[in-house]
Amino acid sequence: MSGSANIRDVAAMAGVSVATVSRTLKNPDLVRPETRETVLRCVAALGFVPNAQARHFRRQATDTVILLVRDISNPFYLDVFKGVEDVASSAGYKVLMGDARSDPARVHHYIEMVRERHADGLILMTGSMPVELEDAGLPPMVVALEYLPTRKLPTVLIDNEGAAAMATRHLLDLGHTAIAHLSGPVPEVMSVARVAGWRKTLTDAGVPPDERLAVRGDFSLASGEAAVDELYGRGVFFSAIFASNDEMAVGAINRLRERGVSVPGGVSVIGFDDTIFAVACNPPLTTVRQPQRDIGVEVMRLMIERLEGRLAPDAQVVMPTELVVRSSTAPAKPDGRMVAGQ
Amino acid sequence: MSGSANIRDVAAMAGVSVATVSRTLKNPDLVRPETRETVLRCVAALGFVPNAQARHFRRQATDTVILLVRDISNPFYLDVFKGVEDVASSAGYKVLMGDARSDPARVHHYIEMVRERHADGLILMTGSMPVELEDAGLPPMVVALEYLPTRKLPTVLIDNEGAAAMATRHLLDLGHTAIAHLSGPVPEVMSVARVAGWRKTLTDAGVPPDERLAVRGDFSLASGEAAVDELYGRGVFFSAIFASNDEMAVGAINRLRERGVSVPGGVSVIGFDDTIFAVACNPPLTTVRQPQRDIGVEVMRLMIERLEGRLAPDAQVVMPTELVVRSSTAPAKPDGRMVAGQ
DNA sequence: CTGTTAGCGCGTTCAG
DNA sequence: CTGAACGCGCTAACAG
Numbered sequence: 135m136s137g138s139a140n141i142r143d144v145a146a147m148a149g150v151s152v153a154t155v156s157r158t159l160k161n162p163d164l165v166r167p168e169t170r171e172t173v174l175r176c177v178a179a180l181g182f183v184p185n186a187q188a189r190h191f192r193r194q195a196t197d198t199v200i201l202l203v204r205d206i207s208n209p210f211y212l213d214v215f216k217g218v219e220d221v222a223s224s225a226g227y228k229v230l231m232g233d234a235r236s237d238p239a240r241v242h243h244y245i246e247m248v249r250e251r252h253a254d255g256l257i258l259m260t261g262s263m264p265v266e267l268e269d270a271g272l273p274p275m276v277v278a279l280e281y282l283p284t285r286k287l288p289t290v291l292i293d294n295e296g297a298a299a300m301a302t303r304h305l306l307d308l309g310h311t312a313i314a315h316l317s318g319p320v321p322e323v324m325s326v327a328r329v330a331g332w333r334k335t336l337t338d339a340g341v342p343p344d345e346r347l348a349v350r351g352d353f354s355l356a357s358g359e360a361a362v363d364e365l366y367g368r369g370v371f372f373s374a375i376f377a378s379n380d381e382m383a384v385g386a387i388n389r390l391r392e393r394g395v396s397v398p399g400g401v402s403v404i405g406f407d408d409t410i411f412a413v414a415c416n417p418p419l420t421t422v423r424q425p426q427r428d429i430g431v432e433v434m435r436l437m438i439e440r441l442e443g444r445l446a447p448d449a450q451v452v453m454p455t456e457l458v459v460r461s462s463t464a465p466a467k468p469d470g471r472m473v474a475g476q
Numbered sequence: 477m478s479g480s481a482n483i484r485d486v487a488a489m490a491g492v493s494v495a496t497v498s499r500t501l502k503n504p505d506l507v508r509p510e511t512r513e514t515v516l517r518c519v520a521a522l523g524f525v526p527n528a529q530a531r532h533f534r535r536q537a538t539d540t541v542i543l544l545v546r547d548i549s550n551p552f553y554l555d556v557f558k559g560v561e562d563v564a565s566s567a568g569y570k571v572l573m574g575d576a577r578s579d580p581a582r583v584h585h586y587i588e589m590v591r592e593r594h595a596d597g598l599i600l601m602t603g604s605m606p607v608e609l610e611d612a613g614l615p616p617m618v619v620a621l622e623y624l625p626t627r628k629l630p631t632v633l634i635d636n637e638g639a640a641a642m643a644t645r646h647l648l649d650l651g652h653t654a655i656a657h658l659s660g661p662v663p664e665v666m667s668v669a670r671v672a673g674w675r676k677t678l679t680d681a682g683v684p685p686d687e688r689l690a691v692r693g694d695f696s697l698a699s700g701e702a703a704v705d706e707l708y709g710r711g712v713f714f715s716a717i718f719a720s721n722d723e724m725a726v727g728a729i730n731r732l733r734e735r736g737v738s739v740p741g742g743v744s745v746i747g748f749d750d751t752i753f754a755v756a757c758n759p760p761l762t763t764v765r766q767p768q769r770d771i772g773v774e775v776m777r778l779m780i781e782r783l784e785g786r787l788a789p790d791a792q793v794v795m796p797t798e799l800v801v802r803s804s805t806a807p808a809k810p811d812g813r814m815v816a817g818q
Numbered sequence: 819c820t821g822t823t824a825g826c827g828c829g830t831t832c833a834g
Numbered sequence: 835c836t837g838a839a840c841g842c843g844c845t846a847a848c849a850g
Contacts, residue, residue: 140843151821156845166819186592188843191533192826198572198594206558209551209752216548219575228594230540231573233561243565250528252540252570355756384756391758410551414697414726416733416758482827493837498829508835530827534842 139180148176159184198228198253199437202244204260204280206233208353208381209409210426211259214278217430218257225438227254234260248273255437258282261322274440278433279424281323288440288449290433294324297422297455298331301376301404304420304457306339309466310374310402314347316361316386318378328378328406346370351382358385362393373401373466380405380412380421387415387462398464408458417461425453481522490518501526540570540595541779544586546602546622548575550695550723551751552768553601556620559772560599567780569596576602590615597779600624603664616782620775621766623665630782630791632775636666639764639797640673643718643746646762646799648681651808652716652744656689658703658728660720670720670748688712693724700727704735715743715808722747722754722763729757729804740806750800760802771795 145152150173158165158173165173176182190196201218203211215231222229230253232244241260248256255274263282278290305313315332318325329348336343346368351357358377362385365372377383383405387397397403397417405412408423432451439445487494492515499506500515507515518524532538543560545553557573564571572595574586583602590598597616605624620632647655657674660667671690678685688710693699700719704727707714719725725747729739739745739759747754750765774793781787 142843152844153822153846154820157820160845164819169819183588183591185843186589186594187529187533187536187538188826189845191529191828191842192844192846194529194826196529207554207752209554212549212551215573216575228572228589230570231557233558246525247528247570249525252528355752381756388756388758388760410549410697411756414723414730414753414756416730418730484827494828495830495837495839496835499836502829506835511835527827530842531829533826533844534828534830536842 139182140185141182143180144173144176144182147180148173194251196251196254197226198230199255199257199434199441200230200232200244200247200253201257202232202234202241202260204234204236206231206235209411210379210407210424212410213426214259214430214433217427217432218434219430221431221434221438227434227438234262236260236262238262245273245275248275255441257433257437258287261324274437276433276436276440278429279324283323286448288436288445288447290429290436290451290453292424292429292453292455294327295331295334297406297424298328298376298378299335300331300455300457301406301422302332302335303339304459305374305376305402305404305463306335306341308374308402308463311336311339311341311466312347312370312372313343313374313376314349314365314370314372315343316349316351316358316375316377316382319352320350325378332376344370347372351378353379353381355381355385358382359389360385362386362389366393374463375401375403377403377405380407380409380415380419383419383421383462384411384415387417387419398462402463402466404463412458412460415462420460420463421458423456423458425455429453481524482527483524485522486515486518486524489522490515536593538593538596539568540572541597541599541776541783542572542574542586542589542595543599544574544576544583544602546576546578548573551753552721552749552766554752555768556601556772556775559769559774560776561772563773563776563780567776569776569780576604578602578604580604587615587617590617597783599775599779600629603666616779618775618778618782620771621666625665628790630778630787630789632771632778632793632795634766634771634795634797636669637673637676639748639766640670640718640720641677642797642799643748643764644674644677645681646746646801646805647716647718647744648677648683650716650744650805653678653681653683653808654689654712654714655685655716655718656691656707656712656714657685658691658693658700658717658719658724661694662692667720674718686712689714693720695721695723697723697727700724701731702727704728704731708735716805717743717745719745719747722749722751722757722761725761725763725804726753726757729759729761740804744805744808746805754800754802757804759804762802762805763800765798765800767795767797 141152141155144155158170219229234240258277261280276288317329349361349364351361375386383403387403395401405419405421408421412419412421483494483497486497497515500512561571576582600619603622618630659671691703691706693703717728725745729745747761747763750763754761754763
């Protein structure tokens with residue numbers, strides 16, 4: 135009745151061998167129906183529950199993967215996790231969530247966990263990675279949304295430059311030309327690509343940006359607020375802001391309002407990601423949507439293929455992004471200078 | 477050099493027995509220094525990393541706990557996770573994050589994982605639990621912030637009724653008397669306790685609430701928006717709202733503004749939790765803070781004590797809450813009726 | 819269809 | 835201080 139029965143107890147009670155019990159549970163069609171029923175009855179009677187550790191030990195697999203994110207405080211990862219978890223659980227895998235806190239030592243720690251066979255594989259959503267690890271000894275890994283320049287690993291990506299161009303073009307189409315950009319932490323590839331998309335789009339449109347319009351942030355709410363102060367401090371005119379994520383966009387909006395500038399009346403703001411912040415924001419945020427859940431789904435699919443040995447090491451999946459127009463962007467005022475020097 | 481060396485390979489290379497290698501790694505002082513050094517050299521040379529599965533199998537422990545939350549979409553859990561993870565990792569434990577999605581079947585699934593010895597214990601942050609499980613057969617579990625009436629389990633709590641009273645009193649102190657309440661899903665204990673705190677505080681203050689001022693929500697942004705519509709639909713006057721979490725408070729604020737009611741000028745709004753929503757909100761949200769990270773810290777401590785067998789089954793820890801005054805609440809206007817029938 | 823057997827890699831006796 | 839040997843619970847051969 136208690137949970138401490140093992141497969142031998144069941145076998146003894148059912149008068150069969152342990153192999154038969156094992157088969158009944160794992161491969162029932164190999165067992166004669168009557169035998170099967172007897173065994174199952176005994177399993178129930180003893181409250182037998184197979185020991186996963188023993189099974190894993192024997193099979194040399196844990197059926198567990200680790201999802202390692204840059205910073206778990208970022209709600210962005212919540213839906214990614216859901217996607218990963220859906221695919222994982224329907225394929226019999228468990229998901230461990232790890233928080234790298236942007237610390238290479240912690241990334242290393244999680245890689246060690248896989249090498250110790252705590253888990254079968256590692257899904258990386260972290261930009262940094264310790265370099266001392268030789269490629270050969272690396273455990274099964276796949277990457278999502280990040281760039282690890284020195285490695286060749288299966289990856290799920292978005293077109294960051296193209297998505298940034300989409301955001302910038304939206305503002306151009308509304309008549310804005312003085313478009314500031316709040317970037318993520320440069321020189322990370324992701325941030326650099328978005329800066330490039332912004333700059334190129336403006337240049338191609340014949341309004342190459344004043345470099346004072348580019349402010350470096352770190353994806354935090356606070357850095358969005360600070361960036362607005364920085365822009366005013368630089369004394370540069372702008373009628374729109376393209377922020378590299380929603381959280382900074384919200385920070386920027388809040389600071390603009392504190393300064394008496396309305397959004398989108400005074401300044402238009404567009405974000406990036408389409409997280410919960412975009413809907414919670416007031417006004418609701420125009421943003422570039424990343425399909426978070428689907429990204430999770432795809433990267434877990436890659437992981438499974440990788441674990442089953444059927445996947446090219448340089449497989450790449452590019453996920454689409456999409457402009458979501460809400461209420462934080464509006465046509466530019468003809469007398470655009472009204473905001474200057476505010 | 478690759479990671480596939482086992483303890484026998486090390487023993488062979490070092491010319492000692494496997495037992496000596498094991499001791500060197502786990503209990504170095506039992507080994508003569510020179511032997512130890514030789515062994516360690518060989519460990520390094522072979523890139524030996526002990527197989528965690530084998531160790532766990534042998535020890536009948538996984539050094540892993542599961543943190544099962546009601547709904548991972550709720551950013552509230554992010555900091556709880558951090559607290560859990562901090563304590564866990566410094567005690568040598570790993571944390572698996574599970575998402576119950578308010579589905580008892582999923583809770584059951586995670587309990588099974590523990591019974592299968594996938595993990596050593598389960599931290600429950602879910603209100604529902606399948607009742608068919610007999611108390612005796614339950615694996616090590618501790619609970620945080622939730623009430624499982626039928627069970628007696630170690631628990632970390634807050635004083636929900638007291639905290640709700642604190643929020644309500646803040647509004648009373650500002651001169652409000654027509655105070656609406658957006659509750660969580662009644663009849664869950666947590667929601668009921670907050671409703672009780674609201675009602676009792678008003679009654680004690682001599683302004684027993686019109687029952688039309690109580691609107692049932694489900695902790696979602698959308699239900700906060702809908703609740704505002706519901707209040708206006710009921711035609712009941714209110715100058716302040718106490719929402720049972722921040723997300724609903726933000727939803728309420730946004731809908732109020734869409735209706736042309738300013739916050740806090742027209743209506744004051746107070747939330748509950750102090751999640752990232754409170755700071756991202758415009759205006760910044762007055763709220764009742766729960767110490768999320770510390771709650772995680774405490775509940776993981778309880779878990780460890782429970783796993784080490786030293787913990788009363790009915791241990792309880794009550795964590796303090798705190799009023800955080802920001803800008804979404806303001807003194808009531810003398811001509812309070814200005815909002816009515818808006 | 820079923821039973822027998824041999825480990826998976828490690829920790830822990832118990833002798834020396 | 836060290837080595838030999840056993841077994842944790844299960845699954846995957848291989849025989850019947």
